[in-house]
Amino acid sequence: MTRLVNTFSYSHSRGELFRECPRRYWFARYGGWGGWERSADPVTREIYRLTKLSNRYLWTGHHVHDRVERLIALIANGQPLPPEGEERTGLIDTLRREYAHSKKDRSGHNPPRKGFWGLLEHEGRDFAVPDADWKPLVARAGEALGGFYRSWVLPELREADPASILDRDAELRTAHLDVEGLEVPVHMKIDLAYRSPDGTVRVVDWKTGRPGSPDEHEGQLALYAWYYGRERGIPLDSIFLGPVYLAYRPENVELQSVSAETVDSVLQETVATIREILSCIDDPILGVARKERFPVTSRSFHCRDCPFRPFCPDRPRPPASRGEDLPPETSSF
Ligand code: SF4
Numbered sequence: 340m341t342r343l344v345n346t347f348s349y350s351h352s353r354g355e356l357f358r359e360c361p362r363r364y365w366f367a368r369y370g371g372w373g374g375w376e377r378s379a380d381p382v383t384r385e386i387y388r389l390t391k392l393s394n395r396y397l398w399t400g401h402h403v404h405d406r407v408e409r410l411i412a413l414i415a416n417g418q419p420l421p422p423e424g425e426e427r428t429g430l431i432d433t434l435r436r437e438y439a440h441s442k443k444d445r446s447g448h449n450p451p452r453k454g455f456w457g458l459l460e461h462e463g464r465d466f467a468v469p470d471a472d473w474k475p476l477v478a479r480a481g482e483a484l485g486g487f488y489r490s491w492v493l494p495e496l497r498e499a500d501p502a503s504i505l506d507r508d509a510e511l512r513t514a515h516l517d518v519e520g521l522e523v524p525v526h527m528k529i530d531l532a533y534r535s536p537d538g539t540v541r542v543v544d545w546k547t548g549r550p551g552s553p554d555e556h557e558g559q560l561a562l563y564a565w566y567y568g569r570e571r572g573i574p575l576d577s578i579f580l581g582p583v584y585l586a587y588r589p590e591n592v593e594l595q596s597v598s599a600e601t602v603d604s605v606l607q608e609t610v611a612t613i614r615e616i617l618s619c620i621d622d623p624i625l626g627v628a629r630k631e632r633f634p635v636t637s638r639s640f641h642c643r644d645c646p647f648r649p650f651c652p653d654r655p656r657p658p659a660s661r662g663e664d665l666p667p668e669t670s671s672f
Contacts, residue, residue, distance in 0.1 A: 365628060390646075392459045402480065427481045431481055442461050480586075486584075487585055490583060504532075525609070542567070542578060544582045561601050564578050578596065579596055
């Protein structure tokens with residue numbers, strides 16, 4: 340049987356993870372590699388299981404994105420959309436079913452079965468959240484899905500030629516960056532891009548969370564603009580990008596162009612981050628990386644939602660006065 344190789348690649352979110360905590364990056368990308376194999380040692384198995392867990396925000400966000408993607412596929416095929424209420428009910432049913440499954444299936448030994456979700460909050464300890472916190476979360480996911488039906492994007496898509504939809508979160512897009520002689524694949528999942536009748540390209544990033552600062556997503560969107568210029572030959576001055584906050588009003592309707600200087604600066608930052616990650620890795624082609632070469636973060640707040648704490652005795656401790664209740668190390672590891 341062909342053995343999988345953990346060859347190095349990059350994405351904006353992986354870069355953010357590394358910048359927050361290089362050690363957590365190691366756990367997520369290397370620590371659990373091979374943990375699915377019968378012969379894997381217990382630590383690797385458990386780290387692999389932890390990499391397969393999600394948190395409640397990523398989980399609900401995933402399902403909203405998934406349903407919006409399918410709605411856009413219907414539009415692209417010239418098919419009518421199901422009524423909003425039907426879609427919202429379907430979403431909430433899915434969330435209820437998966438929540439119940441995740442809560443019940445806490446063997447603590449095996450990763451979630453294929454097609455199922457395991458939620459970090461069901462691991463217990465201080466990851467647990469009160470039952471009352473789930474209801475507003477699910478309601479907000481429903482609101483976000485409804486937000487797509489009321490979005491300014493929907494009428495534009497309905498009027499657009501189906502062939503004008505360039506991306507709709509269905510495929511991973513990849514462009515390559517040369518970093519010190521290594522061709523590094525840079526992966527992107529682009530929520531929606533389409534040509535509007537005036538010839539410009541609109542790139543939309545669905546957000547199910549609260550609006551943040553205006554330039555919060557600049558790095559991610561500048562990478563998308565770079566991708567469309569490089570891989571599809573679309574001139575930078577005809578690309579307009581922005582987040583659309585589905586669950587919050589008013590939406591951000593102002594898509595922005597991005598300057599060549601911004602793209603250059605984001606690319607330089609990206610190359611610098613990749614270089615830094617590569618400096619920790621022994622062999623990026625064969626996927627060899629030792630934990631001790633990836634330092635722990637100095638900021639203890641990054642540890643709060645980190646699933647790898649039981650394996651991380653070197654993590655920073657918050658000042659005693661703050662009294663954070665972190666779980667004890669798992670002594671057998
Ligand atoms: S527990 Fe903290 S230091 Fe350790 S990997 Fe997680 S975020 Fe990094």
